[in-house]
Amino acid sequence: MSSSEDHCYRLLTDYANGFMVSQVLFVACELGVFDLLAEAPGPLAVAAAVGASSHAMECLLDSCVSLKLLKLEMRGGQDEDMAFYGNTEMSRVYLSRVSPTSQCSMLLYMARTTYHCWGHLAQAVREGKNQYLRTFGVPAEELFTAIYSRSEGEQVQFMQALWEVWSMHGRSVLTVFDLSLFPLVCDLGGGAGALAKQCRCLYPRCHITVFDLPEVVRTAEEHFSLSEEEQIGFQEGDFFKDRLLEADLYILARILHDWVDGKCSQLLERVYQSCKPGERWGPLLMQLYSLNMLVQTEGQERTPSHYHALLSSAGFRDFQFKKTGVIYYAIVARK
Structure with missing residues (x-):
């Protein structure tokens, strides 16, 4: 050889x-x-x-x-x-x-959910759709309902997993743009408020509210305590159905990649209608993550141009894209 x-x-x-x-x-x-x-x-x-x-x-x-x-x-x-x-x-x-940068909950979520979905990658490639139903007996469109209808311990672990992600990457994402220009901030699908908490600490003059499902808000308020300087608000609701809070800035972190283009456009149009008019303020990993979205959800990871097209179709015009220096990129769009 x-x-x-x-x-x-x-x-x-x-x-x-x-x-x-x-x-x-x-x-x-x-x-x-x-x-x-x-x-x-x-x-x-x-x-x-x-x-x-x-x-x-x-x-x-x-x-x-x-x-x-x-x-x-x-x-x-x-x-x-x-x-x-x-x-x-x-x-x-x-x-x-006990480490403040522990990733255990995210690894356990990957072990108990992601890993099993990847066992059906061949079917996902053949059919061109997620395998959540085949893996867990629940349609992908009911993915988050299914996650949050599990035992209380599993709910907390899933939310803790998302908390761990933003403990590592939140600051890089939130500082790529100057968000102090936006007094009212709404974090759509923000879970326990990990990213919102960091936003509050970085921009103390901003008023930040997490908008998420009722069961998520209840679990967040019961199991995730915040210090006085980290205080944020919570609002119960389904961002596809219920009236959104009016805000200057909407955060959609790890949200759009869960859904097909049609639902992304639907959500972005709802955000556009609720968004306050803005002033004129001045490789391999992605491919693997796209496959991960394929086997678990309806969505996919998207290129900057793809996100630009989605945002433009919803009515947004001013589009900026920046690298954060870590695995996440940041996008801001204005009405």
Whole structure:
């Protein structure tokens, strides 16, 4: 086998085994491995804490070491060396539930929802539509109703997952434009208010209201406490059916990519009708995320020109697009 063939084969093997890597990460998060190791090193202590096989837990922990999620130190015991596992910086910062930048809830959502939808990617490609019904027995148009009708714990976890996303990327998105020019801000589908909270801290003179489904608002108010400087308002409603709040600026973060063009246009037209007239103020990841939208929702990720067309068809004219420096881009459109 030539060196180029050998490289290609190793690359192919990496691609084929990718799902195993994801599962190691997901399972370690689900079992709380990274939190347990912060308190009690060693596979036996972790296995006992979660009621798992000590041998199987050791295999899982060793895999985490290979993935640089954990570090391993061998220490001499009375009869033989003992293995002591500890968190790496990556796991301490992103995988420990007590970390302010923890991504555990998002990873668990991916494990319990996204991962299963991807099991039907072949059908999604053949049919050109999402596989939520085939995966969970619920039509995609009822996706969010289904998510929020689950147990209270699952509702909170889904909302916490979105909170974690914006804990990482919110500031970059919100500072790409000067939003202090907009006194009244409405965050459509803002969940527990993670992005709205950051907007409030960055632009303290703005009055910010999250507009979301009644069950979302109730869960947010019960489980997600905000400090005095983070205070925002909540308004119950369905943004496809109910009257929208009048605002100077509407935030639609991770909203339009859930829906087909027709529904996007319908929502944008409703936003346009409610929006206060404005003054004249001066690659691979996207493809993977589009497939992710295909297997889970009605929508897709879109290029800037595609969003421009959607916004223009709804009546918006002044369109600006900017990169944030992270995985999200930001768009602002004025009436």
